[in-house]
Amino acid sequence: MSKVYRVNTVNLLSKREMPMIGFGTYARKAEPGQYRQAVEWAIEIGYRHIDTASSYNNEVEVGEGINNKIKEGLVTRDQLFVTTKLWNDRHAETEVVASLKESLARLNLDYVDLYLVHWPVSTNSKGEDTEIDYMETWRGMEKCVELGLTKGIGVSNFNEDQLIRLYENATIPPDVNQIEINPTFVQHKMVDLCKQMSVIPVAYTPLGLISEARPEFIGKDVIKTDPGLGALAQKYEKTRAQIALRYLIQRGIPVIPKSFTKSRIEENLNIFDFELTTGEMALVESFNIDHRCVPANGFKGLKNYPF
Numbered sequence: 126m127s128k129v130y131r132v133n134t135v136n137l138l139s140k141r142e143m144p145m146i147g148f149g150t151y152a153r154k155a156e157p158g159q160y161r162q163a164v165e166w167a168i169e170i171g172y173r174h175i176d177t178a179s180s181y182n183n184e185v186e187v188g189e190g191i192n193n194k195i196k197e198g199l200v201t202r203d204q205l206f207v208t209t210k211l212w213n214d215r216h217a218e219t220e221v222v223a224s225l226k227e228s229l230a231r232l233n234l235d236y237v238d239l240y241l242v243h244w245p246v247s248t249n250s251k252g253e254d255t256e257i258d259y260m261e262t263w264r265g266m267e268k269c270v271e272l273g274l275t276k277g278i279g280v281s282n283f284n285e286d287q288l289i290r291l292y293e294n295a296t297i298p299p300d301v302n303q304i305e306i307n308p309t310f311v312q313h314k315m316v317d318l319c320k321q322m323s324v325i326p327v328a329y330t331p332l333g334l335i336s337e338a339r340p341e342f343i344g345k346d347v348i349k350t351d352p353g354l355g356a357l358a359q360k361y362e363k364t365r366a367q368i369a370l371r372y373l374i375q376r377g378i379p380v381i382p383k384s385f386t387k388s389r390i391e392e393n394l395n396i397f398d399f400e401l402t403t404g405e406m407a408l409v410e411s412f413n414i415d416h417r418c419v420p421a422n423g424f425k426g427l428k429n430y431p432f
């Protein structure tokens with residue numbers, strides 16, 4: 126019998142509970158069946174929150190993984206929290222409902238728990254700017270809630286001004302802003318703003334420069350090798366990755382780490398049996414260099430490029 130992990134939840138403005146840890150599913154490359162397998166492992170191990178997007182081209186396999194575990198009786202649909210996202214080329218108000226219906230068909234689900242505007246930028250299918258106001262897009266998002274296609278709606282990669290404008294003009298407020306947050310990009314200003322509005326900041330790329338997938342910053346990424354952080358990890362018999370995730374959770378920030386490796390999928394969930402002291406939180410923060418792993422340079426020059 127594998128260990129049972131007790132995962133905390135956070136309350137959303139839509140009055141639903143979101144598990145503080147979700148399973149990320151973005152990969153630059155994957156073998157056929159790899160997303161399905163990873164999602165199945167994640168649910169078996171105890172994840173109840175799964176993050177995907179139409180742009181990840183994996184909704185079919187993610188849905189297969191989810192539905193296989195429901196069919197086996199391991200979980201029910203209402204025990205899972207599933208997020209997907211609207212891509213930039215479907216921002217016209219009339220396109221939003223259609224796009225979510227297509228996602229649901231690929232996922233083979235009747236509803237998602239959270240639907241996010243993936244980026245504030247809008248483009249055509251060639252990536253050229255269409256300058257659609259995200260407030261127009263938001264009206265389409267609100268329609269998705271009215272139709273019961275999603276329980277809640279939110280945004281991703283919105284900057285402070287964009288989030289304030291959305292919050293002040295929305296009929297249904299955003300549940301979350303999914304943004305990059307990790308120990309080398311701590312984002313205090315945005316997290317504080319979100320908290321003032323009761324919008325939940327969700328941390329993507331939560332491992333940041335600790336992840337092996339980020340070799341590009343060699344020389345400044347002392348967080349991978351610093352002996353002080355190594356000693357802290359040893360004290361709790363955890364890895365640097367687990368310390369990073371725990372640091373975020375203790376700031377009240379849900380995390381969505383991705384892994385295709387079964388042992389790491391479990392490692393990343395195993396962060397609820399220790400607590401960092403105030404001094405240890407400060408040590409983790411001392412590695413902040415305000416380095417964005419996901420600057421989305423390809424969107425630079427578009428009207429609503431957020432960074």
Ligand SMILES: NC(=O)C1=CN([C@@H]2O[C@H](COP(=O)(O)OP(=O)(O)OC[C@H]3O[C@@H](n4cnc5c(N)ncnc54)[C@H](OP(=O)(O)O)[C@@H]3O)[C@@H](O)[C@H]2O)C=CC1
Nearest residue numbers: 149150151329330331332333336338366382383384385386
């Ligand atoms: N809204 C947005 O614009 C964005 C959303 N996201 C979402 O956030 C999720 C997570 O972000 P992501 O960019 O994938 O980054 P993560 O911080 O989750 O890092 C993932 C990488 O770290 C490796 N890894 C996982 N666990 C460990 C561990 N315990 N120790 C060492 N290495 C580990 C994985 O390798 P391996 O798989 O080989 O085990 C993978 O290469 C995405 O999958 C996606 O769902 C991400 C970026 C942008």
Ligand SMILES: O=C1CO[C@H](CO)[C@@H](O)[C@@H]1O
Nearest residue numbers: 151152178243418419421
């Ligand atoms: O969600 C996402 C997954 O990661 C990609 C690259 O890092 C991002 O561009 C994208 O927004």
